[in-house]
Amino acid sequence: MAVAELNPSSSCRRPALYSSLKGSHDVLTRYYNRRSVFLRPAAASRGSNICCSVASNDIPATLAVKIDDPKKKAECYGVFCLTYDLKAEEETQSWKKLINVAVSGAAGMISNHLLFRLASGEVFGPNQPIALKLLGSQRSIQALEGVAMELEDSLFPLLREVSIGIDPYEVFQDAEWALLIGAKPRGPGMERAGLLDINGQIFAEQGKALNAVASRNVKVIVVGNPCNTNALICLKNAPNIPAKNFHALTRLDENRAKCQLALKAGVFYDRVSNVTIWGNHSTTQVPDFLNAKIDGSPVKEVIKDTKWLEEEFTEKVQKRGGVLIQKWGRSSAASTAVSILDAIRSLVTPTPEGDWFSSGVYTSGNPYGIAEDIVFSMPCRSKGDGDYELVKDVVFDDYLWGRIKKTEAELLAEKKCVAHLTGEGVAVCDLPEDTMLPGEM
Numbered sequence: 001m002a003v004a005e006l007n008p009s010s011s012c013r014r015p016a017l018y019s020s021l022k023g024s025h026d027v028l029t030r031y032y033n034r035r036s037v038f039l040r041p042a043a044a045s046r047g048s049n050i051c052c053s054v055a056s057n058d059i060p061a062t063l064a065v066k067i068d069d070p071k072k073k074a075e076c077y078g079v080f081c082l083t084y085d086l087k088a089e090e091e092t093q094s095w096k097k098l099i100n101v102a103v104s105g106a107a108g109m110i111s112n113h114l115l116f117r118l119a120s121g122e123v124f125g126p127n128q129p130i131a132l133k134l135l136g137s138q139r140s141i142q143a144l145e146g147v148a149m150e151l152e153d154s155l156f157p158l159l160r161e162v163s164i165g166i167d168p169y170e171v172f173q174d175a176e177w178a179l180l181i182g183a184k185p186r187g188p189g190m191e192r193a194g195l196l197d198i199n200g201q202i203f204a205e206q207g208k209a210l211n212a213v214a215s216r217n218v219k220v221i222v223v224g225n226p227c228n229t230n231a232l233i234c235l236k237n238a239p240n241i242p243a244k245n246f247h248a249l250t251r252l253d254e255n256r257a258k259c260q261l262a263l264k265a266g267v268f269y270d271r272v273s274n275v276t277i278w279g280n281h282s283t284t285q286v287p288d289f290l291n292a293k294i295d296g297s298p299v300k301e302v303i304k305d306t307k308w309l310e311e312e313f314t315e316k317v318q319k320r321g322g323v324l325i326q327k328w329g330r331s332s333a334a335s336t337a338v339s340i341l342d343a344i345r346s347l348v349t350p351t352p353e354g355d356w357f358s359s360g361v362y363t364s365g366n367p368y369g370i371a372e373d374i375v376f377s378m379p380c381r382s383k384g385d386g387d388y389e390l391v392k393d394v395v396f397d398d399y400l401w402g403r404i405k406k407t408e409a410e411l412l413a414e415k416k417c418v419a420h421l422t423g424e425g426v427a428v429c430d431l432p433e434d435t436m437l438p439g440e441m
């Protein structure tokens with residue numbers, strides 16, 4: 001083992017070994033190539049960022065440390081900078097290779113429900129160690145540190161690394177999953193077009209950052225609203241990442257639809273399958289009861305009240321978010337987090353035979369005749385390899401197709417509003433008046 005004092009004057013040469021000492025740790029122990037380096041952060045004031053580098057041979061011959069801008073660099077947080085010998089554990093416990101999961105809006109409500117369950121292993125599996133890379137902003141950096149502290153205190157065995165930062169080009173480095181949650185909520189008197197522009201800029205920047213530094217096969221789930229068009233902006237700004245890898249979260253809507261169908265049919269929700277949400281995550285979304293099943297039978301054979309299906313059910317799902325805001329005083333956070341976990345699980349585990357799941361995906365060569373070059377929620381199946389295929393054996397009737405055209409028109413109008421962010425010229429924004437997010441009524 002080598003023991004070294006921090007040397008604030010040197011520069012960092014191995015970004016992978018940067019450390020951020022933000023806690024009150026007296027001693028930082030780091031294993032590198034199964035050797036330990038003890039860093040005694042005598043020179044480190046609370047809140048300083050410290051990075052260290054070691055020579056490329058096994059024994060850290062040189063140890064260079066730099067105190068940096070506290071808001072800039074954070075490759076590990078607190079206890080996650082300590083003893084970490086994944087390689088040895090991989091050998092003894094057959095753990096898989098560490099995966100990097102980046103989360104934006106990490107100090108927000110949804111993330112607060114999400115991160116701890118991701119870290120528990122319930123989605124990626126009990127043999128899958130993970131690194132959480134948390135993106136915040138100047139606004140939220142203190143809160144983000146609080147999140148990281150709670151993650152430390154949770155002692156999750158599979159959580160091997162946590163880092164926090166405010167620069168997407170650093171936080172998204174090597175990300176294999178990017179869960180893009182952070183976005184400005186629509187405030188009183190704000191036009192949807194304004195929200196499209198403000199949030200669109202966030203997703204344009206994050207698309208560029210993913211394109212520059214993330215894994216070439218990163219899977220991106222856009223949650224921040226308006227999530228379909230944000231996903232479109234993001235993928236357009238990431239030309240080196242397959243457009244197919246970008247998703248807009250409509251799984252919450254699918255879950256809400258399943259719950260309402262179960263309630264009406266008087267069965268528990270595990271009996272409901274094949275539910276598609278078509279289109280936009282907005283009040284024009286189309287919960288499809290034509291192809292959905294209850295106990296393996298078409299919904300329309302079980303629930304014979306077509307008027308309820310076409311009017312009450314559809315509207316309930318479309319506006320569920322708004323009703324919830326009225327009750328809670330804020331938008332769905334816990335159930336949204338659950339639906340993000342469901343969405344990931346659907347991509348990393350094979351879809352049960354005969355079933356499918358909904359996701360907002362890029363409409364390139366879709367078999368349904370939906371307009372190309374938008375992000376539209378459609379039925380998908382996965383082999384569990386992170387990829388998906390669109391389901392072909394779905395049927396349409398005039399009611400379903402008419403609704404699909406309405407939500408398609410909304411997405412095409414949103415796309416025109418963000419042309420300046422997708423590299424497609426000058427934005428022309430003429431949105432239908434009834435365009436709303438589920439949380440607005």
Ligand SMILES: NC(=O)C1=CN([C@@H]2O[C@H](COP(=O)(O)OP(=O)(O)OC[C@H]3O[C@@H](n4cnc5c(N)ncnc54)[C@H](OP(=O)(O)O)[C@@H]3O)[C@@H](O)[C@H]2O)C=CC1
Binds near residue numbers: 226332
């Ligand atoms: N697709 C879906 O099914 C659902 C989507 N949503 C959407 O998810 C998003 C996050 O929701 P939730 O976690 O509850 O929200 P919170 O308000 O709790 O957190 C949102 C985060 O967004 C970040 N943010 C980015 N830009 C701004 C800005 N200009 N002003 C304020 N905050 C900003 C903030 O983090 P920081 O300062 O670190 O950037 C903040 O922590 C929202 O857009 C919401 O509409 C919600 C429910 C369902």
Ligand SMILES: O=C([O-])CC(=O)C(=O)O
Binds near residue numbers: 252320321331438440
């Ligand atoms: O509109 C919102 O912010 C909340 C939302 O998306 C939902 O509840 O589905």
